[in-house]
Amino acid sequence: DGGITQSPKYLFRKEGQNVTLSCEQNLNHDAMYWYRQDPGQGLRLIYYSQIVNDFQKGDIAEGYSVSREKKESFPLTVTSAQKNPTAFYLCASSPLGSGSPLHFGNGTRLTVT
Amino acid sequence: AQSVTQLDSHVSVSEGTPVLLRCNYSSSYSPSLFWYVQHPNKGLQLLLKYTSAATLVKGINGFEAEFKKSETSFHLTKPSAHMSDAAEYFCVVSDGDYGGATNKLIFGTGTLLAVQP
Numbered sequence A: 001d002g003g004i005t006q007s008p009k010y011l012f013r014k015e016g017q018n019v020t021l022s023c024e025q026n027l028n029h030d031a032m033y034w035y036r037q038d039p040g041q042g043l044r045l046i047y048y049s050q051i052v053n054d055f056q057k058g059d060i061a062e063g064y065s066v067s068r069e070k071k072e073s074f075p076l077t078v079t080s081a082q083k084n085p086t087a088f089y090l091c092a093s094s095p096l097g098s099g100s101p102l103h104f105g106n107g108t109r110l111t112v113t
Numbered sequence B: 001a002q003s004v005t006q007l008d009s010h011v012s013v014s015e016g017t018p019v020l021l022r023c024n025y026s027s028s029y030s031p032s033l034f035w036y037v038q039h040p041n042k043g044l045q046l047l048l049k050y051t052s053a054a055t056l057v058k059g060i061n062g063f064e065a066e067f068k069k070s071e072t073s074f075h076l077t078k079p080s081a082h083m084s085d086a087a088e089y090f091c092v093v094s095d096g097d098y099g100g101a102t103n104k105l106i107f108g109t110g111t112l113l114a115v116q117p
Helices: none
Strands: A004-007 A010-013 A019-025 A031-037 A043-051 A054-057 A064-066 A076-078 A087-094 A108-112 B003-006 B010-014 B019-021 B023-026 B033-038 B044-050 B056-058 B064-068 B073-078 B087-095 B104-107 B111-116
Touching (some): A010 A019, A019 A031, A043 B104, A076 A087, B010 B019, B033 B064, B033 B073, B044 B056, B044 B064
Antiparallel strands (some): A064 A076, A087 A108, B003 B023, B023 B073, B033 B044, B056 B064, B087 B111
């Protein structure tokens, strides 16, 4: 079955450490996205990519970095510069074009202490 | 710029009674609108989508939504709630102000639906 796989489901890190969240899709979608979800705030866009080797900042990119070396993969690194990294992180993909629905992974819950 | 407002953060209904989740949007042009559902600790699943065809859109699991341009609303309804409908629901508008190729979605803050037995 086609879909998006995020791993791990739960991740625990100490403050000051960088951590990388994995996202892989086999839907052959060109566009991929990372969202952060906090209670009562909906989803906020961190980064998105429409094509391999290219990506753009979303609304809350500070303290995060991404790469898009392959069409199928869009890993997100949460750096030590991110002030409040504890959150639920969702990866999504879609075909290109405004109005295309997003397909979501099941998320990674990151806890930093 | 586009925006979306979900008018209720929590809605509670009894099993078998109708569901109404309210959503208003603002957009400077004809928008694409979506409803997504999220069960605890899961990703979001698309319920239905409006893209300027029929104003009454039917989705999965018996949900439907009506696009009302005069009221800038896109409320989600279901005639009879089931226990499995308990989840968080997000109203979403597509932000097309990026040359048409970019698909940035603007999410509402969500409505948590509780279904009482």
